Amino acid sequence: MIDVRLLRSDLAGVHAALARRGGTEVLDQVDLAARLDQRLRDITAQRDDIRHQVNDLSKQVGQLRKAGESAAAEGVMATSRDLGETERTLAAEHLDVSEQLRQILLRIPNLPHPDAPDGAGEADNPLVKGPVNMPAEFAEHQRVPHWETATALGILDNERATKISGAMFTMQRGLGATMARALCQLALDNNADAFEEVRPPTLVTTATLTATGQLPKFADDAYSIERDDLWAIPTAEVPLTSLYAGEVLDDTDLPARMMAQTSCFRREAGSAGRDTRGMLRTHEFDKVEILAVAMPEQAAVLLDEMVVRAERTIASLGMPYRIVEICTGDMGQSHYRSFDIEVYAPGCDKWLEVSSISWFSDYQARRADIRFRRPLARGTEIAHTLNGSALAVPRVWAAIIENFRQPDGSVAIPRVLHPYMRGATVIQPKDPAQAMTGPT
């Protein structure tokens, strides 16, 4: 949520910043919000004035009663009672207008960082690094889609996953399952020097999913469990951001850094039919997320650091990758500034987004009410939040299968994963760990 006070102090500036994201409906919403805010403040002033009078009169009643002047007290009570009517009317109107305002504010996106590149969409995202590790050309045996290779090796069994749970669910088996877990372990180990490992809940309340910005606007993208009013998290960002919701942190606690491996659940409502094969787009997947709650002046450096950390893990796998910055027209609603890491998958011939690292300024923290206190300052300030995927399993997994496919159809396991693979260095068709192959 953006700061309402900006609508009063610099409406033109808000307009200019949001215009960079493209679209004009937002600007109308901003104007509407500004009008509602003005009205709300008028009502508040009137209501508070009435309350002030009632409070005064009530005190008088007490004093008159004590003095034994009950007739005078009755008169004052009558006056106060009448004022109470007006107060109720104004209070009801206040509630109504403030809820309207809130609903609009919740849907207004964050203002982009001044340095975020302008652009209309994905095609305008500037390349900031790479491609790294890109060979002059790929061998023919690498030009096989991972779902073919992996199914043949018996490490991917999407047919049975679909039987169990429906379309766009995947299942890894044998060394494929081991490697999925190994990837998470690698990402966790790579960041354990600076981030506290957390194992948060994966079902959260409506309030929690609203704090990070998924609700109310993107309800269709999330799985809900209506009977208990819970939602399945689309990313560990959701519970980790809300970990300190409603709290006032000490400046010495900041930046607070946390990481978590969780399942992530996405309905992919808008992308039915796209990327349905293999593991490019799935309803449930594992991801290691890193996250920081910080003071504003700490955030820019943290963003750089988190990009470097995500890159380091990806780079260590030895696959071609590049880093792009997300332009204003392609940024998510809550984002202030954002970078993606993409890995090249030769079998699909696609650059796959495997990590996204973002700075949210105070947008999420205001929704979540995460504040901090400076030593000498009076009052509190809204914190900044940042987060990023240290590693998202399915696409990295897929890219490994394609990049490291050998001429004989086996897959070489990247060296950094060897310690986590129980001695395996290659995934062979006749690997004894494969108990049963898929029903092809």
Next chain:
RNA sequence: GGAACGAUGGCAGAGCGGCCAAAUGCAUCCGCCUUGAAAGCGGAAGGGUUCACGCCCCGGGGGUUCAAAUCCCUCUCGUUCCGCCA
């Protein structure tokens, strides 16, 4: 799932319907004392909103009343006991 009790400031913990933003203790900060510290003594200090006056905040919501931390209803959460259970 059933029953009982509970929810107040950073923590602990008082609080007759009006004099309660709220005692007291601990912790914190600033002085004094001291070579320095501890102890002792004195003092300061909640959050939100507002240009300000003011208004709001005692788990959330609703109600009663001229007036609610205080009375009533309800929800949530917690503790204990019972049941069930990886």
